[in-house]
Amino acid sequence: MSTEKQLYTVSIYTENNIGLLNRISAIFQRRHINIESLNTSPSEIEGVSRFTIVVNMTEVNMKKIIGQIDKQVEVIKAFYHTDDETIYQQSCMFKFRSNLLFEERNIQNIIKDSNARIVTVNKEFFVIEKSGKKEEIDQLYDELSVFGIMQFTRSGRIAVTKDEMKITTLLESFNN
Known part of the structure; x- marks a missing residue:
């Protein structure tokens, strides 16, 4: 033991x-x-x-x-x-200002490369969701934090x- x-x-x-x-x-x-x-x-x-x-x-x-x-x-x-x-996973959601989706081309590449997905888009904001291991979510958070995250939440395992x-x-x- x-x-x-x-x-x-x-x-x-x-x-x-x-x-x-x-x-x-x-x-x-x-x-x-x-x-x-x-x-x-x-x-x-x-x-x-x-x-x-x-x-x-x-x-x-x-x-x-x-x-x-x-x-x-x-x-x-x-x-x-x-x-x-x-076998385990966590989920998370990020909320950003909508203009970033069109003005920052890199943000679309980060979303695609991380296998995250956009769940909603409107005039004020868009939301992405990612499921994966804690380390994957931490890495995505680090990459996206430079864009000014409006809200972030993560589920339990x-x-x-x-x-x-x-x-x-x-x-x-x-x-x-």
């Missing part, structure tokens, strides 16, 4: 109850562990939510925290995985495991 810190993606399958997010984040807070990214969404099973949390910590502490999360009444099951064990998750059977029995 590793005693070096590394990024872990935590997947928590839960009932959708008010206050659970606070209790789960408090588990990390009590141990002074910063949550790098957090996303909540429906899971593959109707009526079951999934939290995807990214943290940088040791595996020893990760196992302890998973045990504490699993003890929460509404938690069906919690898992943790390394980056090598998952979304991830699936490379190996089959046995959770589906467990979740289906929960639903019945």
Whole structure:
């Protein structure tokens, strides 16, 4: 078991109850562990939510925290995985003044080369969207920041495991 810190993606399958997010984040807070990214969404099973949390910590502490999360009444099951064990992405959106799209030819090349896409254009502004790894989004941000970004937002990580998750059977029995 590793005693070096590394990024872990935590997947928590839960009932959708008010206050659970606070209790789960408090588990990390009590141990002074910063949550790098957090996303909540429906899971593959109707009526079951999934939290995807990214943290940088040791595996020893990760196992302890998973045990504490699993003890929460509404938690069906919690898992943790390394980056090598998952396929993951983030999404982001940038908003710029519309005149840049026509006056700065380089901005169109950056959008095309980064596989970003324009999602809306009007007289005042245009918005682009990019999905990818954190490093790709950071690089695009650096390239576009010289043009004066009006607004920027980034999602939390979304991830699936490379190996089959046995959770589906467990979740289906929960639903019945």
